[in-house]
Amino acid sequence: MKKYNIPCGICNSKRWKVVHSGTIRDGLHGKLYNKASVYQCQKCGVQRLLESDCIPSEYYETGEYRKKLEQSLYAKDVIHEHEALNKYTFEALWPHSFRNKNVVDIGCGSGHLLDALSGASKNQVGIEPCSPYLTSIIEKGYEAYSSIQ
Structure with a gap:
């Protein structure tokens, strides 16, 4: 081990x-x-x-990770690509209450989870190393960073 x-x-x-x-x-x-x-x-x-x-950290910064997943680097396209994942994510989160909680989504992509929890949680923060996504998240008004360091 x-x-x-x-x-x-x-x-x-x-x-x-x-x-x-x-x-x-x-x-x-x-x-x-x-x-x-x-x-x-x-x-x-x-x-x-x-x-x-x-996978190597550079994959996240360059977008190679999204290519590996066969996902777009354009935030508007990714929202549609993640609809199926949203169902699974919300089923996993369902027993938990986010009311008045701070939510940090590490590897938040285009911010679809932040969007979904924005009405139910106190504060949303995104961590996303892929530059096009990070820019999109900031433009939406979220507090966002490229790393946790």
Whole structure:
């Protein structure tokens, strides 16, 4: 089992537990990566992949990641592409209340989740390294950053 010793980007804890070890999606639905480890911070609950299981960070900055997913780099097109994902996302979020909460969407793409939660949550912040999307999010009036650092 791979070890994870990096401080949590949310709470700075170094206490992690493995919550998934095995196959994950790699790009489009149906493409798989077989040896991934997903860790969960035991203090705040955030989950993340082991860095060695992630695609290179440059993929996110250049838009290569969106190409791998066969998605447009134009924010207006992505909104339509994400309609199917929205259903899954909202079903996963349904038991939770966002009333008067701050929402941070890391890897927010065109901001479709921020848009959907803007009426139900107190504040929405987007983290998106892909420049065309980041510009679009800022133009919509959201607080947005290219990284969490």
